[in-house]
Amino acid sequence: MTVAEWVDVARASDIPPGHAARVEIDEVPVAIFNVDGAFYALDDTCSHAEASLSEGDLDVDRCAIECPLHGSTFDLRTGEPLTLPAVEPVRVHHVDVDQNGVLRVALNGTGA
């Protein structure tokens, strides 16, 4: 997949386990989730309608996020919907923590 530039978005400690944050990179809303210390970054906008996935319920056991509007769940590792009504995946972005504890994201598939 196409890898854009890494962008520093937060300190990793700003998003504790079980929490989410919403950032914007090149005007793309991105949701970042911390699942037991592992970070995942997806498009923040649900593939079904206009809802912010970072405001949904994080399911740590399934490594999934439940959309706050109609309840579709998405696998944080793949972006694939696990339940209806969403049928399209959301994009998964690259996320990393550097040696200084800074969380950085590289957008996936933006043509950069």
Ligand code: FES
């Ligand atoms: S907006 Fe997310 S399931 Fe409908």
